[in-house]
Every structure is written in structure tokens, then in C-alpha cells.
Amino acid sequence: MRKFNHFDEFYLISVLVLEVKEKLEKEHYDLPVGENGRDDEDMILWYLKDRRFSVEEAIAKLTKAIRWRQEFGVADLSEDTVKSIAKTGKAYVHDFLDVNDRPVLLVVASKHLPDFDVFYYYYPKRLGEVLFVEAPFVFQPIWQLTKPLLKSYASMVKFCSAETVRKEYFTEETLPISFRD
Incomplete structure (x- = not known):
């Protein structure tokens, strides 16, 4: 052989x-x-x-x-497009990278609509390097229904507690406000 x-x-x-x-x-x-x-x-x-x-x-x-x-x-998406969606409060790009130097997109599940997809398609080459943090943690039942449809992409999603987010992904200086005590 x-x-x-x-x-x-x-x-x-x-x-x-x-x-x-x-x-x-x-x-x-x-x-x-x-x-x-x-x-x-x-x-x-x-x-x-x-x-x-x-x-x-x-x-x-x-x-x-x-x-x-x-x-x-x-192709027509721009930084302004992403910013206008961010103003809705559904999702926003955090001002700091995580401890692994990845951009962070925070998604507020209670306000989430399909507009979130804009981030994926605006930054497609960096998707594997983006940390997705979902809060509050009410999305898991929906995730169980969605996960099989995503196939290999499902491995890119990790659910963790707010405490894990605090300890493993950020320093005290870079922790998103919504995760502070």
C-alpha cells in the first residue's frame, strides 16, 4: 500500500x-x-x-x-448593514476578542430573528474562528430540533453556562457587560 x-x-x-x-x-x-x-x-x-x-x-x-x-x-452588505441590524439589539459584535483572539457575536435569543444570518454571510471566511455566545440560555430546545439540519456545522456551536463564558472565554476586562455579576 x-x-x-x-x-x-x-x-x-x-x-x-x-x-x-x-x-x-x-x-x-x-x-x-x-x-x-x-x-x-x-x-x-x-x-x-x-x-x-x-x-x-x-x-x-x-x-x-x-x-x-x-x-x-x-455582495451589497456593508459594515453599515451589520451596524443597523446590531441597533435592533438582536445581536451585536462585542468590542473585544475572546481569549483565543476570535471575534465575538452576542445573540439575544429573545430578540432573535433571521437577520442574524447577515453576520455569517458578512464574515464567511472567519466563521470557524468566531465564538458564538447565546444568552439567555433558552435556545437549547429549539437547538435540538435544528441541529440535525445543520449536519457538520452543528459542531461549531457550543452551549455553556454564563460562568463558563466568564472563566474560559474572557478576561475580566473583556467580559461582555451582560455576563458580569
Whole structure:
């Protein structure tokens, strides 16, 4: 049995990315190109990894995501858009990073509406590095219904107590006001 080295792995991944690009160009030529488009190699790689390197599954999910981005007008989102949503009090970006240097989005579940999705699509390349803190902790019953629909994305969500948030994610100086005693 042949052992693969890093060059072999890089080569195989590059071949898969190219295969996805070519199929998207041939089968979905109407999709936009450029950043977050059908030829965005970083995004293609992300979807390949997400779909465990299944080219067909990555294409299906990527096509759907690009079309959604187009329909929703993600390219037109701006910092002002995010700020206007933040003014509603449904969610806000914390002024400080957490102890792992990740941006923090605080979501007030009692005020939550689908507008929250704007943060995900405004910062898609950093999603894996964002700490999502949900308070108050009434969202878990809804989460049990939603979790199966999210598949691998569900692993990005962690529920923890306010005490855990205080001790593990922030310093005393950076702790969000809503988590102070």
C-alpha cells in the first residue's frame, strides 16, 4: 500500500478543486465569478472539506450557497448593514476578542430573528474562528430540533453556562457587560 506524503495530498486536493471549478464552469456558467463565486478556490476547498471531498456533494452545496448569496444580495452588505441590524439589539459584535483572539457575536435569543444570518454571510471566511455566545440560555430546545439540519456545522456551536463564558472565554476586562455579576 502506497503512503501519501504532503505533496501527494496537496496534488490530490488541487485536482479536486480544479475538477469542481471545471464542472461549475460547464454546468453552472451563469453563476458569478470572483470572490465567493464559482471560481473562488478558497471557497471551493472549504466546501470540498465540508463534504468530505465529495465533488458532487460539494458542487451541489456550493451552487446552492452561491445562488443564495446572489439572491440575498450578500455582495451589497456593508459594515453599515451589520451596524443597523446590531441597533435592533438582536445581536451585536462585542468590542473585544475572546481569549483565543476570535471575534465575538452576542445573540439575544429573545430578540432573535433571521437577520442574524447577515453576520455569517458578512464574515464567511472567519466563521470557524468566531465564538458564538447565546444568552439567555433558552435556545437549547429549539437547538435540538435544528441541529440535525445543520449536519457538520452543528459542531461549531457550543452551549455553556454564563460562568463558563466568564472563566474560559474572557478576561475580566473583556467580559461582555451582560455576563458580569
